[in-house]
Amino acid sequence: MNTIRTGLVGITGYAGMELARLLAGHPAMRLALACSRAGAGKTLGEFYPFLSSLAGAEVVISVFTPEEAAATCDIVFLATPAGAAMGMAPPLLAAGCKVVDFSADFRLRDAQTYESWYSLAHSATDLLEQAVYGIPELYADDIARARLIANPGCYPTSAILGLYAAIKHDLILPDDIVIDAKSGATGAGRKPVPPMLFCEVADTFRAYSAPRHRHTPEIEQEISRIAGREVRLSFTPHLVPMNRGMLCTIYAKLKNPHTSFERVHEAFCDAWRNHPWVRVLPEGALPETRYVRGSMFCDIAPVLDARTGRLIIFSVIDNLCRGASGQALANANLMCGLPLNAGLAQSPFA
Amino acid sequence: MNTIRTGLVGITGYAGMELARLLAGHPAMRLALACSRAGAGKTLGEFYPFLSSLAGAEVVISVFTPEEAAATCDIVFLATPAGAAMGMAPPLLAAGCKVVDFSADFRLRDAQTYESWYSLAHSATDLLEQAVYGIPELYADDIARARLIANPGCYPTSAILGLYAAIKHDLILPDDIVIDAKSGATGAGRKPVPPMLFCEVADTFRAYSAPRHRHTPEIEQEISRIAGREVRLSFTPHLVPMNRGMLCTIYAKLKNPHTSFERVHEAFCDAWRNHPWVRVLPEGALPETRYVRGSMFCDIAPVLDARTGRLIIFSVIDNLCRGASGQALANANLMCGLPLNAGLAQSPFA
């Protein structure tokens, strides 16, 4: 394979860290540029001691300019806060770079929805049309042709993969869905604020952002697309005292309360047959976040609550790898004509 | 106050440990008997080094016999596995002892329901009538007169306290309730099994016992009693990598989707006005397990999800104190004519 020159903007957050980890072992991508205000001037190996002596460790962290990025990179990952990518992406695209954006800037097709949930005006609405929502199992062809990827949020990734088979196979009523989500603390990012200190997270449990977490409209947009009609749902995130991992417990009313478990399980297996990263668990098994740690796997268990006529779906991912950097890399692989799983074939770190 | 001679059967489990901790600081109860096969022959202080030099530490752990218990105790706490108390309670009651049972043996009024969920035949069905379900806020008078208390499960305690105001004030449809519950690991007990080893619980998250956890019929029985009609609901427990604490996220459809938050909040405050252990949080605040750690508090936050017409209730307790041993002690206080909060007035251990 040709070496692909890669840029990473926002190196000092957890998604940036995870992508640096993955790139260090990628067979065809080479880290050419690492940007961040925080660590500027240090090498990546100095900033992240775990990377010391690995590929990319020698790259000196610099402050982002579109000119330098365009001159040195074939593809640029933007792991930046909401509102940054809409300014960075246009010049990069204009200069011929491919772009994978980790933020919500290009995820919501409707600029007004973006503005109302993110309290930011959108300055690049013309790009919303061409941005492709990057779930490889669902949109591989579009991704392969895309120049701009809206990399999905971690909660949406887990929720969409969890619900997809049930909606596609028309098993549930899309109007009565509850998503109770639980995430490890890397999901909150690396900004030092008191509620994310060790002693404020360890040995405790809490919900947050209820009832209006910003990932809600993204989940509704994509579930509506799959269902073929507008869906409203309840989504509640919780913070688990662990570093990584995400579990969504999804409650939905069965269309037909007498649906058998076999029928359900078959529908799930069928939907994911050709997608090895989505593992449908055998009857009786429930997924755990550790079993997918550091990997692209999404482990899904549908459970029938016959007493109440509900289908309960458990969907588990690693929020940093599948929910952010790994999925970004998978999208980039497709965009660059590489095998989907290049650099992403490690065993889960159980 | 007169000193009350107290027996504790099942001293080596977490509920027994917690009760021993609380009794060591109780102004009127004195540990007279501590039973367990596991630690028999040791003093309590040897078995639990944290108790060393405190009240009760010198008690020698012995194997339970009803005769010894009846001879040495005014009240006996049975912190034993399902099926044990139905054999132990009758001779104790016959001998004039008061009994507080931590297990499900006397919680379900219908012996058949017990037998179908616990796969055990019930050998003391005649006591089901007189056993009082021990939630002090709801049944204080009955408890004060009772000789046998069915101490509630931890999940039911949290769920019932969370739902009570909404049902009493007729805010929600009782037919569409989902309880997504999360518990610390002490809830699983102290039996050494591989899934509860540190390395199998730390840094991971999972659901368990879905969709048929044994606390389901107990929750349904009590919610039905409050609602005045039979209620079926979905209940799904999850294991949080922390020692103590329990949070229930309860989803229900509003009877009137246009109900205001003010109306809801008022209803909750009204329901709990005279019960200082139940704290209704101010608007915008969400509860955390650490804020009630080691205490009798139940912190409740109702949240309106206006977009979907749902009321989401967050209810938080300490699973060992409020959810087991502290509540048992509160019930015992009432049974013995002591102030409800005797020995239970500590600040939460935040």
Next chain:
Amino acid sequence: MNTIRTGLVGITGYAGMELARLLAGHPAMRLALACSRAGAGKTLGEFYPFLSSLAGAEVVISVFTPEEAAATCDIVFLATPAGAAMGMAPPLLAAGCKVVDFSADFRLRDAQTYESWYSLAHSATDLLEQAVYGIPELYADDIARARLIANPGCYPTSAILGLYAAIKHDLILPDDIVIDAKSGATGAGRKPVPPMLFCEVADTFRAYSAPRHRHTPEIEQEISRIAGREVRLSFTPHLVPMNRGMLCTIYAKLKNPHTSFERVHEAFCDAWRNHPWVRVLPEGALPETRYVRGSMFCDIAPVLDARTGRLIIFSVIDNLCRGASGQALANANLMCGLPLNAGLAQSPFA
């Protein structure tokens, strides 16, 4: 007892939080003043939801002025960063308040040592003479007479209590002592910095500040005082992924390599016979931080490494309670003529 009006400056740090917890249950002290820039304007109950509805919750947090403190308080606790108390204490003392300082400002008798380890000029050197180092077991009489207490650091408390008996009974060579210390994360305080984020502390282990942690001269000063000659030692702190607790593993060469364990154990028991908060463990037992959690206990186990002629001493405390706020409260009790353990009699929170 008379009610003692108490002020707490630095309410928003972990030591302030712990003291607020303890004061809420104190029989004779009443929180009259709570100061902090961070939370000013909120009530303590709003700032610390766990305190809601408990004693002190209604106090409104204010910005410290010596005038207000002197007017409203009999005793003031200064839980402030290094350098603050030397400015705050003089006017308070002049106005007749008693003062307990949590910082190092009055711990080191030699101002130059302070200045070289803390890089701060000392502005109240005249108070160094009268400040009493507050370990109640060692200096109860001086503490009872004192108006200004230098409340010991957490590491020094654990190390000094651990070493005291061995030095007093002349068992070890004071010239070859190594203290390898491990602390929970509350020890680092509540300032939001990246290295103390949950994801930077959980599931990892590291040393810090080696070889020059600021508690070193304080340990050496007090050990020298006990030994009756100048002692230099190695002290290395480590950060444990837990909230509270501190364990010092202390290595020393036996004066006589043939000393028996019985002799050692007897010496330790003898030294602490009349001090119930120091528990010398029986042979074969090793202490754990959870057994002293939230309490004033210091659990100590001397172990003989006969193969190498070393005495290894394990000394465990709760860094926030015994190592800071609880010890401060014990000192205040003595200063105010209250029983030493007033408000400090809870069982460890195991």
Next chain:
Amino acid sequence: MNTIRTGLVGITGYAGMELARLLAGHPAMRLALACSRAGAGKTLGEFYPFLSSLAGAEVVISVFTPEEAAATCDIVFLATPAGAAMGMAPPLLAAGCKVVDFSADFRLRDAQTYESWYSLAHSATDLLEQAVYGIPELYADDIARARLIANPGCYPTSAILGLYAAIKHDLILPDDIVIDAKSGATGAGRKPVPPMLFCEVADTFRAYSAPRHRHTPEIEQEISRIAGREVRLSFTPHLVPMNRGMLCTIYAKLKNPHTSFERVHEAFCDAWRNHPWVRVLPEGALPETRYVRGSMFCDIAPVLDARTGRLIIFSVIDNLCRGASGQALANANLMCGLPLNAGLAQSPFA
């Protein structure tokens, strides 16, 4: 490369699990046999859900017989408890298999030392001569020629790599060494015993096995070999509430108390120049277990405590990978003529 048929006995412990993870990504080894009484009859993918769909997942776990192992494997890893390998290895070697033993059975050259520390009679003393102690950086040539590897313990690996440079360059007095070691909980294995339950390890800290942990004679044997004379030292292990990782804090007296840090650092860099898995940190940096997680790296920081004339060495490894299964695989690579780092090139999982 030729495919090498690999057997793994003791698949259900943590070392077996880690080796299964590594083998799933190994370019030249294929899991041909997985043995364990516990999981016999299940496939590896069923037993370890994280392995599902990866290489090796389809292997059915069986009960070990030397005949089957010899018939199906070129090399066999014995991840079995002390005492098992001395029975299993002889027939395997006789049948021409290579063997890597994870236990202490072949580590101690002196059978009597083994018997006194392990309380087991040694039944294969004739193999002690030919067993090679498997630290690749120190004994690569011997390992490449060996048929039986005594894979080192985790504590010895960390301690030996930490001390090697200081002894080789004659910087310290080998007679006054203290090793204070801290390990994650996987080090205790997967046997379900109460002290290793989540609630007995989380949020607490303790030492164990002091002063006679079984790894002591192994450390002394190897340090003596490096020092060229018999060494006795103090070794004290502690349990950290984390899954993986190990840090040794090593205290030693400098031979010349005026040695400069530059001299020390140079000696360490020099010793490890050609061994990329050992990373000597730059001045001022201290290692953390997370920076080597899941990798073969050993991060080492020498620190000069000039005040006391001590050299303090921090040495960090992943106890499961470098301290057990990864090192075993590296040894196997050498034995099979493969590149040392085949299957071991992943980035640390920070």
